[in-house]
Every structure is written in C-alpha cells, then in structure tokens.
Amino acid sequence: MNDNHILIVEDDLTFAMMLRTWLAKKGFHVDTVSRVSDAVKLLSGDDGGTVGLVLSDMRLPDRDGIFLLQWLRKCNRAVPFIMMTSYAEVQNAVLAMKSGASDYIAKPVQPDVLLQKINDALAGGGCDVAVAAHERPVMPKQGKTVVPAEDTDSSASSGSAAPPRYLRGTSEAARQLYGYVDLVAPTPMSVLILGASGTGKEYVARSIHVQSRRAGRPFVAMDCGAIPRDVAASEFFGHVKGAFTGAVADKRGAFVEADGGTLFLDEVGNLSYDVQVQLLRAIQEHRVRPVGSAREVEVDFRLVCATNENLAEAVARGTFREDLYHRINEFSIVMPELKDRGADLFLFADLFLRQANHELDRDIVGFDAKASEMIASYSWPGNLRELKNVVKRAVLLARSGYITAADLAPSLSPAGILHILPLRDDGDEKSRIVAALRSTGGNKSRAAQLLGIDRKTLYNKIEKYGITQ
Ligand SMILES: Nc1ncnc2c1ncn2[C@@H]1O[C@H](COP(=O)(O)OP(=O)(O)OP(=O)(O)O)[C@@H](O)[C@H]1O
Numbered sequence: 001m002n003d004n005h006i007l008i009v010e011d012d013l014t015f016a017m018m019l020r021t022w023l024a025k026k027g028f029h030v031d032t033v034s035r036v037s038d039a040v041k042l043l044s045g046d047d048g049g050t051v052g053l054v055l056s057d058m059r060l061p062d063r064d065g066i067f068l069l070q071w072l073r074k075c076n077r078a079v080p081f082i083m084m085t086s087y088a089e090v091q092n093a094v095l096a097m098k099s100g101a102s103d104y105i106a107k108p109v110q111p112d113v114l115l116q117k118i119n120d121a122l123a124g125g126g127c128d129v130a131v132a133a134h135e136r137p138v139m140p141k142q143g144k145t146v147v148p149a150e151d152t153d154s155s156a157s158s159g160s161a162a163p164p165r166y167l168r169g170t171s172e173a174a175r176q177l178y179g180y181v182d183l184v185a186p187t188p189m190s191v192l193i194l195g196a197s198g199t200g201k202e203y204v205a206r207s208i209h210v211q212s213r214r215a216g217r218p219f220v221a222m223d224c225g226a227i228p229r230d231v232a233a234s235e236f237f238g239h240v241k242g243a244f245t246g247a248v249a250d251k252r253g254a255f256v257e258a259d260g261g262t263l264f265l266d267e268v269g270n271l272s273y274d275v276q277v278q279l280l281r282a283i284q285e286h287r288v289r290p291v292g293s294a295r296e297v298e299v300d301f302r303l304v305c306a307t308n309e310n311l312a313e314a315v316a317r318g319t320f321r322e323d324l325y326h327r328i329n330e331f332s333i334v335m336p337e338l339k340d341r342g343a344d345l346f347l348f349a350d351l352f353l354r355q356a357n358h359e360l361d362r363d364i365v366g367f368d369a370k371a372s373e374m375i376a377s378y379s380w381p382g383n384l385r386e387l388k389n390v391v392k393r394a395v396l397l398a399r400s401g402y403i404t405a406a407d408l409a410p411s412l413s414p415a416g417i418l419h420i421l422p423l424r425d426d427g428d429e430k431s432r433i434v435a436a437l438r439s440t441g442g443n444k445s446r447a448a449q450l451l452g453i454d455r456k457t458l459y460n461k462i463e464k465y466g467i468t469q
Pocket residue numbers: 165166167168195196197198199200201202203266307308351384385388
C-alpha cells in the first residue's frame with residue numbers, strides 16, 4: 001500500500017478529472033475509473049496493491065459504491081475508503097459507515113474538507129469494519145459551498161431530491177466574495193453589488209438578506225431597468241385609489257412591501273434623474289408618501305442595490321446623483337466573473353447539469369473530455385446565466401449519456417470562443433472548426449479568426465474534413 005496512491009471511482013468524468021488534477025497538485029498519484037467492475041479489476045491487478053485510499057462515488061453505472069467497499073472488506077483489504085454521497089443520501093452514508101468506510105463526504109465536495117478527510121483517513125491507516133460502524137458521526141456535514149436550506153429547491157418529490165438551486169464555490173474568488181457577504185450581512189449597512197451581467201448579483205443580495213436579522217421579513221426585488229418612468233413613483237411608493245386614471249384601488253409600493261425586510265434595487269444605474277431625487281429622500285428619511293396621498297408613511301428597510309454599470313463614471317458624467325451614490329454604497333461588493341473563478345466553473349457546470357436533468361427529466365451523467373475542455377477554454381462572457389442556459393440546452397440535445405462538444409458548440413457565442421484551445425488532433429480539429437463555423441453563423445473569415453488560422457487554411461480544412469453547412 002502506498003499512501004500517495006489514490007483510486008477515484010467516479011462516473012462524472014468532469015468531476016473526476018477535476019479531482020484528479022487537484023489531488024495530483026497536492027502530490028498524490030491518482031488513478032480514475034468510472035465503474036465498480038473497473039475498480040475491482042484495477043485493485044485485483046498488479047497496481048492494485050499500491051492503492052493507499054479509495055475515493056468512491058456512491059452511485060455508479062454498474063454497481064454502487066457499497067458493493068465495492070464490501071468486496072474490499074471481504075477480501076480482507078483494509079485500504080481506507082471514503083464514500084462520496086449526495087445530500088439526499090444520508091441513509092447511504094450511514095450504510096457506508098456501517099460497511100466499514102473510513103469516512104464519507106457530501107457532494108458538492110469542498111476540496112479543503114476532502115483533503116482533510118483524506119489525510120485523516122491515511123493517518124488512521126487501514127480500517128476495520130467493526131470499529132468504524134458506531135463511532136463516527138453519521139450526518140453529512142453541510143459544506144460551505146451549499147447555501148442555507150431556504151435556497152434549496154423544495155419542490156422535489158420525496159423520492160428524487162432536487163439539486164440545490166445555488167452553490168457558493170470554493171475558489172479564492174468565491175472565498176473572498178462570501179467573506180465580504182458574511183461580514184456585511186448582519187450589519188445595517190447599505191450594500192452596492194457591482195458586476196457584469198449574469199454573475200449572480202441577485203443571489204448575493206438574497207444571501208445578505210438571509211444572513212441578516214431581517215431574514216424572517218420580506219425580501220423585495222425591484223428591477224429598476226424594467227420600470228416605465230411614468231409609473232416609477234407608484235411602484236416605489238404606492239398610490240391611493242383615484243390618484244390617477246387607472247388607480248382603481250390603493251397600492252402598496254416596494255418600500256412599504258419591504259417594511260422590516262430588505263429592498264433590493266437591481267439595475268439601479270437605470271433610474272431616471274427625477275426618480276433618483278425621490279428615492280434619495282425616501283432613503284434619507286425612511287419615509288414615503290404614496291402618490292395622491294397627503295400622509296407620509298414610515299418605513300424600515302435595509303437597502304441592497306446592484307448594477308452592471310460603472311456608477312462612479314455615471315456620477316462623473318452627471319447622470320447619477322453623487323449623494324444617492326454615497327447613500328446606497330456604504331459598502332460595495334464586486335462580483336467575480338466566471339472566467340476568474342477557477343475550478344468553480346466545473347462545480348457550476350455540474351450543478352446546472354443536475355438542475356437541467358431534474359427539470360427536463362433527463363439522466364445525463366456528465367460532460368465528456370472534449371466538452372469539458374470546451375467549457376474550460378471558453379470565456380463565458382454571459383457568466384453564470386450563459387453557462388446555465390448552455391448546459392440546459394446541451395442536456396436537452398445530448399443523445400448519449402454524456403454531453404459532447406457538439407452539444408455545446410451551437411450555443412457558444414463568438415465573443416467568448418476567442419479563447420478556444422489550439423487545434424490538435426484530427427477529430428478535435430474537425431469538431432472545433434464545426435463549432436467555430438456554427439458560432440459565427442457560417443462566416444468563414446470570422447471563424448478563421450476565432451480558430452487562429454487564416455481563411456485559406458480554413459477552406460482547405462473544410463474541404464479535407466468534408467464539412468458541409
Ligand atoms: N451561486 C449561484 N449558484 C447557482 N446558480 C446561480 C448562482 N448565482 C446565480 N445563479 C444563476 O445564474 C443566473 C444569473 O444570476 P443573476 O440573475 O443573479 O445574475 P445578475 O448578476 O443579477 O445578472 P443581471 O445583471 O443581468 O441582472 C440565474 O439563473 C441564477 O439562478
């Protein structure tokens with residue numbers, strides 16, 4: 001047995017690849033297989049004797065991880081065994097422990113937690129069925145990557161649990177982001193969330209609310225970009241019956257709706273100047289006057305705003321009021337772009353795959369190697385929203401159990417494909433050319449540009465591979 005040799009048994013190839021790369025960086029020698037039968041073969045072979053730890057998924061295409069664990073124990077192999085389960089599989093985690101697993105880890109896996117468990121299991125040496133069974137905690141630890149329970153989708157039928165709706169990620173960028181979120185959430189400070197479209201600003205706003213003392217009160221989200229100018233005052237402050245044509249009943253505005261809770265103003269940079277003036281007053285005085293009413297109403301709200309515009313520049317241009325800017329920006333949080341979130345990219349891709357499976361009633365296992373490369377090399381200008389849409393479409397299109405590059409390619413925009421990997425072997429080359437042509441709507445000059453080759457070379461290759469459009 002060699003403490004550095006880990007066998008990963010995981011049928012989600014993307015995740016397995018990610019784990020393998022990460023563990024290799026930590027100095028481990030890693031083998032991966034995707035079926036129990038392959039694991040048994042490897043463990044029975046010459047190399048099997050050196051495996052110092054098995055990290056196995058619970059659900060595998062041919063048998064489950066428990067079978068592998070029990071097989072090892074029957075063969076009197078005391079190699080440490082860590083079972084990976086989903087949150088919905090507490091019973092399986094219990095069973096794994098009773099069958100002599102050294103430990104288990106709930107998915108989504110938080111790398112630091114996994115590393116700790118691996119080191120603990122290796123330090124503990126081999127495991128004995130009888131010892132492991134009763135002395136270990138059986139509830140999976142809630143990793144920090146998963147949002148509080150209220151953010152998970154409770155619409156699942158009792159049999160098949162829905163995947164979580166959100167995850168935080170484990171990259172350095174995520175750590176920093178949620179460090180700020182956790183820090184500012186319990187305070188009364190107004191927060192301005194800055195970031196490109198689709199980076200997940202609304203989720204961060206909700207997280208701030210959920211972690212504040214206002215959590216039990218309403219979270220009211222207003223998309224300032226979508227409110228027509230002439231109804232803005234009524235939307236924010238409400239109106240009384242008869243205040244204007246069409247005001248057939250009293251209406252509570254967003255500030256009153258958010259009383260005691262959090263008011264989230266999305267796309268705050270889109271507010272017209274006169275609405276900015278009205279808002280400033282409401283924010284300063286914590287009082288609003290519904291349109292057509294003589295009375296002011298006192299309101300208690302915490303303000304969180306978001307924008308993908310550069311508000312400081314808008315202030316300099318004179319299109320956004322400086323006093324309002326300072327009011328809404330007692331603390332600012334900058335959202336990282338997806339391309340800067342490292343391995344979180346695959347955690348999100350995997351989450352969106354599971355969400356799409358659940359929504360579309362499909363059972364796609366993961367991404368194949370080329371699809372994974374494509375995901376890694378694309379720059380995701382539309383961030384999480386784009387990844388979610390692309391994965392959902394690919395889940396619908398996929399004809400085998402795995403998403404392929406061809407399932408992803410049609411959805412990738414030319415803007416992001418610039419980072420496409422260099423052309424390699426023939427199979428790879430052909431699919432990349434097809435992807436580039438699809439993404440440019442057949443425009444060969446642009447496709448050549450995306451692929452980093454000249455137009456003439458592209459024509460030759462189109463002919464060589466018999467690519468028709
Ligand atoms: N942490 C997360 N985990 C999983 N999905 C997420 C997460 N954050 C956002 N999403 C998903 O990504 C998509 C975009 O998120 P969101 O609308 O919050 O982005 P945004 O930054 O507010 O975009 P915009 O500026 O265009 O309004 C949504 O479908 C959302 O469900």
